[in-house]
Amino acid sequence: MVKTVDQDQSTQSQSGDLRQGSRPRVVVVGAGFAGLAAIEVLRDAPVExxxxxxxxxxxxxxxxYQVATAGLNAGDVAYPLRTVLRRARHAHFIQGTLAEVDAKRRFIGLEDGRIVDYDYLILGIGASASFFGIPGAEERSHTIYTLDAxxxxxxxIFQRFEYAASHGVHDGVLTFVVVGGGATGVELAGAIAELAHRALxxxxxxxxxxxxxxxxIEQRGRLLEAFHEDLSEYARRELRARGVTVLLNETVESVEEGLIVLKSGREIRNGLVLWAAGIAVPPVVSKLGLPTGRGGRIMVGSDLRVVGSDRIFAVGDVALSTNRDGAPLPQLAQPALQGGEHAARQILALLAGSETEPFRYRDKGIMATIGRRAAVAELAGGVRLHGTPAWVSWLLLHVxxxxxxxxxxxxxxxxxxxYLSWGKGPRVILGG
Incomplete structure (x- = not known):
């Protein structure tokens, strides 16, 4: 199944003898929302x-963001992949990082030299932060796209508090700058503001x-641009009520050590910059030899197969899939979930000798939380919620x-x- 081979030789002849019987092999790379949705469909299917x-x-x-602000523990948001696959008789997990895709000979290569051959491949490798080429942004700011991050x-955050408690408050050591006014930025800013007051x-x-x-800091004229204007304004008011300074129509010029410079000329001394201004595809995508389009995302057809490839599907943040109007789908959880499920079903259809069907995204709505008893939700059918009802809905959905x-x-x-013991909670520095 997995082996290092001379790539001038046939991959299938080298690894085919390691297959479990004659079942066709479907390889899913990436176990985010898209990958998990595909796994759920394929778990009991007649495939390896x-x-x-x-x-x-x-x-x-x-x-x-709740792990980053001590609202949850790391283990609360992580789940073992081997446990996910435990109930599937013909499933395997391989820990490794994608390095290449050979569409002609149907194998993927991992960074450590191992190869894995496939009959069908689903790429759902997620996204990383986009720094837009801003000087110092990547080197001097932090993101939260992984559990380690x-x-x-x-x-x-807590190192800054400990430093201020020991050495005093100066040079903006307790100023936390969040760049990006989308859902992640709003949630981070609100959570840090509430955490700070609980800690104090x-x-x-x-x-x-x-x-x-x-x-x-948000470069556009309002926060949460994907939401209705009324909900955006509600989010801005709630953040200000929690002590957050919201700067709209501001663009970052550079990020320097302890200093962020805006194009307006404003300079903000700070102890920590958190980057939530946008996402990009992982760097490895440009090395896979697959067609890419806007934002470097992999170009796919209507059924989510990669353009020019009959046996490779791309789903989630890495795929440039579109809605009925031809606009790119947002890089959010729902398109990833629905795309992963659709790709898996198309593979089963192909294995059964049937034609594939086009992907139809169903917009189920969007949500963002601002803080304690404050959230916004825009649901299918034009239903808009804010405040406690939206917050409770957000809590229940995420659980x-x-x-x-x-x-x-x-x-x-x-x-x-x-909620019940406001002001208390574990605030420890991990890892030295």
Whole structure:
């Protein structure tokens, strides 16, 4: 199944003898929302399922900001992939990082030299941060697209508090700048503002509320541009009520050590810059030899097969799929979930000798939380919620989508504890 071979030789002849019987092999690369949706469809199908991911767990990305701000523990949002596959008789997990795709000979190569051959391939390798070529942004700011990154951000936040408690507040050490006014940026800014006040209330009583500043920078004229204007304005008001300074129509010129410079000429000294301004495809995509379009995303046909490839599907953030109007689908959880499921079903159709069907995205709505009892939701059919109803809906939806009963119970317990014991919670620096 997995082997290092001379790539001048036939991949299938070298690895075919390692297959389980004569079942066709479907390889799923990436176990995010798209990959998990595909796995669910293929779990009991008459195929040999191989899942490849650089981690041996899947991460519930929408709640990473809560890990970064100590609302949840890292284990609450991670679930073992081998447990996901445990009920499937003909499934394997391979921990590794994608390095190449050979569409002609039908194999993928991993960074460590291993190869995995396939009959059908689903690429759902997610996305990374986009820094738009801004000087210093990548080197001097932090993102939360992985579990390790979220824990790292949490460490940095509390390191700043500990430094200020020991050495005093100067040079913006307790100024936290969030770049990007989309859902991730709004959720981060609101959570940091609330965390700061909880920490000051219980752990850092030598510091005052005026010592901590949270600044949210958005280059457009309003926050949460994907939402209705009324909900965007509600989010702005709620953030300001929590002490967040919201700067609209501002663009970052450069990120320097302890200083962020805006194109307006404004300079903000800070202790930490958090980047939530946009996402890009992983760098490896440009090396795969597959056709790419806008934003470097892999071009796919109506059935989500990669253009020019009969046996490769691309789904989720990495795929340039479109809606009925021809506009690119947003790089969000719902398009990934629906795309992963669709790709898996098309593979089963092809194996059964049937034609594929075009992908039809169903917009089920979007949500974002701002803080305690404050959220916004825009649901299918034009239903708009804000405040406590939206917040409760957000909580219930996210718990429902978590994998594993233990994770669901742990998240519910943590959220209930934080709600009932406002101001208390674990605020430790991990990893030295």
């Amino acid at each position: 399922l191989v899942v490849v991911d650089r981690h041996n767990f899947t991460t519930f990305q929408p709640l990473l 979220a824990v790292d951000v949490r460490n940095h 209330y219980t752990d850092f009583t030598m510091l005052g509320p005026d010592d901590v500043k949270v600044v949210l 429902a989508f978590l994998l594993g009963s233990r994770n669901k119970a742990s998240v519910l317990m943590n959220w209930s504890w934080h």
